């Protein structure tokens with residue numbers, strides 16, 4: 740049986756009068772890649788920001804390994820990696836300095852930082868860039884580095900917010916391979932994306948948000964079979980055409 744890592748319980752979020760999330764409940768299983776999909780404004784960023792503890796929920800709870808994250812946010816954050824859509828590296832620091840900064844932020848010792856940095860540098864093929872300043876990296880390497888940095892403290896759960904946006908197809912494929920490797924190494928991934936091909940290739944399950952609610956959640960295979968479609972993009976379009984006003 741799949742073990743639940745994260746349990747989202749009736750999460751609501753209002754911004755003034757706007758109900759961005761209207762009661763989201765879902766379980767994320769240990770070791771899975773969960774794709775978070777939805778048209779612009781569906782609530783993906785709001786939900787991932789709440790899971791990342793960047794903003795508070797208006798109502799509801801989130802349990803991590805059966806314990807409310809709000810009981811001890813620091814312990815939860817130590818198990819969480821977050822890779823935002825826009826690179827937030829310190830551009831004047833080298834990659835090594837950026838990694839060291841991240842490691843010390845999470846209270847790692849120098850020895851732990853050295854060991855982890857060596858592992859990630861090899862895994863993400865970053866050695867040639869380690870002593871270069873972050874600002875000189877290409878978009879693809881910046882994103883690759885951002886994922887590596889989010890893993891510095893060996894989190895159990897990683898949130899990737901549109902990790903391949905605006906990258907060329909070749910670089911996107913490289914990042915897909917990296918994300919698959921993350922899963923193989925036992926990391927649980929929540930992947931927000933607008934790319935349906937990406938969601939289909941990478942996700943064990945996809946969750947489609949619509950107007951702040953879960954429209955459906957299932958495996959790509961099951962959705963394709965249910966909708967009698969060959970790919971997830973067609974499923975998504977069909978789903979949104981159920982109410983033409985919601986098409987992007």
Ligand code: ATP
Pocket residue numbers: 754757758759777778779780781782783784785786
């Ligand atoms: P996108 O794909 O465009 O990033 P999204 O699915 O991530 O969209 P959210 O950014 O979570 O959607 O927005 C959900 C709803 O909440 C939208 O109607 C948005 O306008 C509204 N919203 C988001 N942030 C705020 C805010 N800070 N203040 C007011 N309304 C907000």
